[in-house]
Amino acid sequence: MVETQFRFRDDEPVGDPAVTVDAFGEQTNAAAVRLETGEDARVLLPFLDRIRLVEVEFPGFMDGRGYSAARILREAGYDGELRAIGSVFVDQLGHLRRCGFDSFAPNTPLDPVDAENAFNRWPDVYQATGDGRQPIWAKRHG
Amino acid sequence: MKILTGNDLKSGAVIWWDGQGWSLHVDDAVDASEHADEILAREEAARHVNSSYVVDATQTPEGVRPNHIKERIRALGPTVRPDLTLKPADPSAINWVI
Amino acid sequence: MYKYDSYDQAMVDTRVEEFRDQTRRRIEGTLAEENFRPLRLQNGLYLQLHAYMLRVAVPYGTLSSAQMRMLGDIADKYDRGYGHFTTRQNIQYNWIKLDEAPDILADLAKVEMHAIQTSGNCIRNISSDQYAGAAKDELIDPRPYAELLRQWSSFHPEFLHLPRKFKIAVIASKTDRAAMRLHDIGIEIVKNDAGEIGCAFYVGGGMGRTPMIAPLINPFVPLDQLITYSEACLRVYNRYGRRDNKYKARIKILVHEMGKDEYTRQVEEEFAHLLTQGIEPPIAELERIIPYFADPAFDAAASDDLDLSDPDFAVWVKNNTVAHKAKGYVIAVVSLKPVGGIPGDASADQIRLMADLAKDYSFDELRVTHAQNIVFPHVRKSDLYTLWQKLDAADLSTANLDGIGDIIACPGLDYCSLANARSIPVAQKISERFAGKQEELGELKLKISGCINACGHHHAGHIGILGVDRKGVENYQLLLGGSEGADTSLGTITGPGFSEDGIVDAVEKATNVYLANKEGEERFLDTYRRIGMAPFKEAIYG
DSSP states (O other): OOOOOEEOOOSOOOOSOOEEHHHHHHOTTOOEEEEOTTOOGGGGGGGGGGOOEEEEEEOSTTOOHHHHHHHHHHHTTOOSEEEEEESOOGGGHHHHHHTTOOEEEESSOOOHHHHHHHHTOOSSOSSOOSSSOOOHHHHHTO | OEEEEEEOTTTOOEEEEOSSSEESOGGGOOOOTTTHHHHHHHHHHTTSOEEEEEEEEEEETTEEEESSHHHHHHHHOOTTOGGGSSOTTOGGGGGGTO | OOOOOHHHHHHHHHHHHHHHHHHHHHHHTSSOHHHHHHHHHTTTEEEOSSSEEEEEOOGGGEEEHHHHHHHHHHHHHHSSSEEEEOTTSOEEEEEEOGGGHHHHHHHHHHTTOOOTTSSSSSBOOOEEOTTTTTBTTBSSOSHHHHHHHHHHHTTOGGGSSOSSOBOEEEEOBSSOSSOGGGSSEEEEEEEOTTSOEEEEEEESOBOTTSOBOOOEEEEEEEGGGHHHHHHHHHHHHHHHSOOSOGGGOSHHHHHHHHOHHHHHHHHHHHHHHHTTTTOSOOHHHHHHHGGGGOOOOOOTTOOOOOOOOSHHHHHHHHHHEEEBSSTTEEEEEEOSOOTTSOTTEEEHHHHHHHHHHHHHHSTTEEEEOTTSOEEEEEEEHHHHHHHHHHHHHTTOOOOOTTSTTSOEEOOGGGTOTTOSSOSHHHHHHHHHHTGGGHHHHOSOOEEEESSTTOTTOGGGSSEEEEEEEETTEEEEEEEEOOBOSTTOBOOEEOSSOBOHHHHHHHHHHHHHHHHHHOOTTOOHHHHHHHHOSHHHHHHHHO
16 A cells, blocks of 8 residues: 555544445445546545545546546535545646645655645636635635 | 667757767767667666657768658758758758758 | 736746746656656647747737747747747747756746647647737627636646647637637637627537537527636546547547537536536626727727828738728738748747837737738728838738738648658748739638648648658648638548649649639639539549
């Protein structure tokens, strides 16, 4: 199991390993689930009240489906841990965070200084993405 | 013959493996059939070259000539701007490209 | 013109620092090329045939004099004294050094410019009507909506790794001058029966190897839902666009394979959901942007009189000017297609001269067209002759707009690492061959691409030419009958391809068929549509 390198939550991490979406449907007590590349985040929506961890797999830099998966879960009210796993690179961190990810377990550990720069890069943002940041248009018309 | 090419990481200039290092001139290219993968892996890792690959070429009396037009254009420069090629003073240089 | 506030400036400045950091990591070796490549592409930096190439965004094709001047200065300072205006209203430089690229971005940021998302699998620069704000036939100026979309699409965190590139065009005229329906999303600003302004969404158009004309998926999206609807269109694409084959990854394939109705249904469902999420900027934001695009201070007393006694000037006026909405003014177009020249190229001196002339004669404003020309959008008719003389002295007065010499051509194998054949020499030979027949042939849009990716829009040319690689030799296919306007159509291949000289002869044969069959005021395209392919094929291959 890959270490979680960055976590922006205060609650106790879920101890159990995440199960696949298929297994999750059968194990009614599972609280951690892994969305593999291309799996539909909306199949989890009926179960959000019992899920405490969703891992979203990134197969490579170029596959951005996980960004939409994260926003769909957050927009549906999911407030448990949302972890990006797999091929996660430093220059994606800020954007992943904006889409709702709050923990990161990259296959290859990232340089902590570069990562901190990436998380703190943008003083302001143009879009509302449900991450709690006030977009520029809201500040303009505060 | 098989020759090695790529671009200089910082300047982006087209470069050719001359057996010791990288040259701007295709005429300096040497046959690297034997150790191509090894050389390219080493040179990429040392960041001497970017996006390198192997090219088929022919040794002619006039010099080394890549077999494909694309590589010949890379070797000289844009055919429509002779002034910006490696041989701006030699209008005949283009003849071996196209 | 839009002016950055401190927020916009901070976004661009931050991007410069981010890219400087990424470039440093690449040069130092902690960032591998494999991962740097998509990052540099999202800053418009390619590795091309001879060097790095930087594509600079010209949002919706609009430039101030100061911005244009900077483009000229960059050409001198960092490149080899020229730039190339592209078919997406941008400019690109061909001889860039990686370690200088961050400095170029910093210079651009000084004049509120950038290279953000001019490449890569993300939402690209938003294009628009080059005559926006000046055209007689427009409903309203489409650029405020394009600017709203520019801000929304810049660094949109969900859509930076789409299946493929994504191009949006916004227009507000029935006459489509932006090839709107050949974009991933084409937005036409329309008025409904109740007199309200809204947006018609066309989704899934494009050129490339599988050209498609975008179908209408929603005839009227209210203005205060524009961003939300766009986001819904993008989300469905990001989730379901194909990622197994890059040649089938554009949204046109998704819309085609899923079916327009099913795609629309999913967008509407996502849209209904996103309306609950509060992602739409308030109308106040649009109202903030609109005044930046207000009309300049036109002189109501400006005269419509024009002295056409100089015959060269008269031809230029006839071919290269377009009616303006304000009395006494005209839209003037500089053709970057001199006879035998390289389509879209301009020297640093020419770029600076055009910047100065825009300041003196066009209220400080210029436009780049998708046909790779430059527009002075607001020229007083009484200044037109002086403007023309100054252009003429700088070899910028070629009077061939929309004629056979006004060729759109991609850089082709002279510069581009994807190309299969050279485009520019073909353009040069055609423009030389037909230099004397320009007037006789009238409107004839000829477009050349050096590979199937179709950056030269060959599918949409009245005459299109596609360069291919036939066993290591350049070969050119001929297409007839394409169009990009309100009457968008895709060209049809005539038959077997030609050599470089052969294609020029084939074009001549095609134009001879037109001249022999032309009725009345018919354009080449009209005659082709009336008589069909057979007589052309007969003349070309018979």
